Amino acid sequence: MFETSLTLNDLMFMLKGAGVTLLITAFAVVGGTVMGLAFGVIRTQIKPWMAIPLTFLLDVFRSVPLLIQLILANAFQAIAGLGLSPFVTSCIVLSLYTSAYCTEIVRGAIEAVPMVTRRAARSLGMTWGQDMTQIVFPMALRVALPSWIGLTLGVMKDSALVMWLGIFELLKSSQTLITRLQEPMFILLVTGAIYFMLSFPIARLGGRLEKRWQEND
Amino acid sequence: MIEIENVHKSFGALQVLKGINLTVDKGEVVSVIGGSGSGKSTLLTCINGLEPIQQGRILVDGTEVHAKSTDLNKLRRKIGIVFQQFNAFPHLTVMENVTLAPRKVKGMSKRDAEEIAVKQLSHVGLGDKLKVYPSRLSGGQQQRMAIARALAMSPDYILFDEVTSALDPQLVGEVLDTLKLLADDGMTMICVTHEMHFAREVSDRVAFFNKGVMEEIGSPKQIFESPQNEETQKFLSNVR
Numbered sequence A: 001m002f003e004t005s006l007t008l009n010d011l012m013f014m015l016k017g018a019g020v021t022l023l024i025t026a027f028a029v030v031g032g033t034v035m036g037l038a039f040g041v042i043r044t045q046i047k048p049w050m051a052i053p054l055t056f057l058l059d060v061f062r063s064v065p066l067l068i069q070l071i072l073a074n075a076f077q078a079i080a081g082l083g084l085s086p087f088v089t090s091c092i093v094l095s096l097y098t099s100a101y102c103t104e105i106v107r108g109a110i111e112a113v114p115m116v117t118r119r120a121a122r123s124l125g126m127t128w129g130q131d132m133t134q135i136v137f138p139m140a141l142r143v144a145l146p147s148w149i150g151l152t153l154g155v156m157k158d159s160a161l162v163m164w165l166g167i168f169e170l171l172k173s174s175q176t177l178i179t180r181l182q183e184p185m186f187i188l189l190v191t192g193a194i195y196f197m198l199s200f201p202i203a204r205l206g207g208r209l210e211k212r213w214q215e216n217d
Numbered sequence B: 001m002i003e004i005e006n007v008h009k010s011f012g013a014l015q016v017l018k019g020i021n022l023t024v025d026k027g028e029v030v031s032v033i034g035g036s037g038s039g040k041s042t043l044l045t046c047i048n049g050l051e052p053i054q055q056g057r058i059l060v061d062g063t064e065v066h067a068k069s070t071d072l073n074k075l076r077r078k079i080g081i082v083f084q085q086f087n088a089f090p091h092l093t094v095m096e097n098v099t100l101a102p103r104k105v106k107g108m109s110k111r112d113a114e115e116i117a118v119k120q121l122s123h124v125g126l127g128d129k130l131k132v133y134p135s136r137l138s139g140g141q142q143q144r145m146a147i148a149r150a151l152a153m154s155p156d157y158i159l160f161d162e163v164t165s166a167l168d169p170q171l172v173g174e175v176l177d178t179l180k181l182l183a184d185d186g187m188t189m190i191c192v193t194h195e196m197h198f199a200r201e202v203s204d205r206v207a208f209f210n211k212g213v214m215e216e217i218g219s220p221k222q223i224f225e226s227p228q229n230e231e232t233q234k235f236l237s238n239v240r
């Protein structure tokens, strides 16, 4: 029979880490999505040359490894005397990182709405805003959702890197237990299962919505 | 009344309309015929201000479409347009497609808008498709829905851009019949069309476009039986 010295207390410790992971992910995804929406809409509205600075900035966030961004941002805020906690710093960096990907998703999805559909809306007397809210966003949402779910799940896993700023999220918590209990296989199995349980509802939600939309159009 | 005066339109270096003059009176049906790329669709999108113009002006009931002071969203309420390509709102049912603009643009109540939608959709023979999504409609049904959607705004003018060109031949008739009914009701219409029978039967006047120029305009009889312009003669002998 399988024996482990992992106690209920240890498990609670891990679940607390999972809570931190979930919280950081939620902040990053909400913040990143709001910014991504704004940047994505701006990108489709302005001329290509005017988008260059924004695109460049977002490209930086997408191409510099997240770990480097986290450590640099943390060092920078200390030097600048901003007095931000590692948690806040992590949320900001992850939000920007998420927004960089989200911008591309939003832009692509908006551009996937056929020109003639938008012209039809405008020629019925709808304003730009009405066209965006009634036609473009609902249609774009269907295009963007799979990539957005993928992004969210990715950010959840990437959020483990904030442990390097000393935050006890899920992975860091399990590492601590591994060091103490010397049962790496079992603890990693439990950790993986917890990550799965955090991700599963989000993945399922996406699948459900997609299926419902498919039945319609 | 729609007054088009010396309208020039280009896309970059490409001149698409080279000085178009055309006046369409209330209750008149004008058909526009002409070869591919002659600027027919472009003219329609200029009339409701979807496209800017470089020279000349277009007046709708005396309001200059491209004037800075013109409220285009308001002006467009009285100019319906049905495009060449299918343009249903795919995430909305047939009923919602038709009621959206009356509700959002005119601020109509849901009930009033639905009443109008039912009337217009029945008129084009889609009274039994209210709860269906556009993807379940045939091409002809989609075009008829687009017509009902435009009519639900009770426009004073309606512009048709080859509404049958994307349809299978057996579906063309049903859509043309809808247009004929409208013309009989006294609607003011500009119809870009490749259907010469339709142009001949329904229009008060027929205009022939060639490479951004309106070469000839006259009664159907005049255009189809004794065209004066050489290009018109060539075009008509090819489509017959």
Ligand SMILES: Nc1ncnc2c1ncn2[C@@H]1O[C@H](COP(=O)(O)OP(=O)(O)OP(=O)(O)O)[C@@H](O)[C@H]1O
Residues within 6 Å of the ligand: B011, B014, B016, B034, B035, B036, B037, B038, B039, B040, B041, B042, B043, B084, B162
């Ligand atoms: N948005 C655009 N940008 C650049 N060129 C355009 C645009 N729209 C139309 N054109 C060009 O303008 C010319 C006229 O196009 P238009 O669609 O008005 O022709 P048409 O008479 O409607 O032809 P068809 O019978 O094929 O529909 C074409 O050469 C077309 O390629």
Ligand SMILES: [Mg+2]
Residues within 6 Å of the ligand: B040, B041, B042, B084, B161, B162
């Ligand atoms: Mg055309």
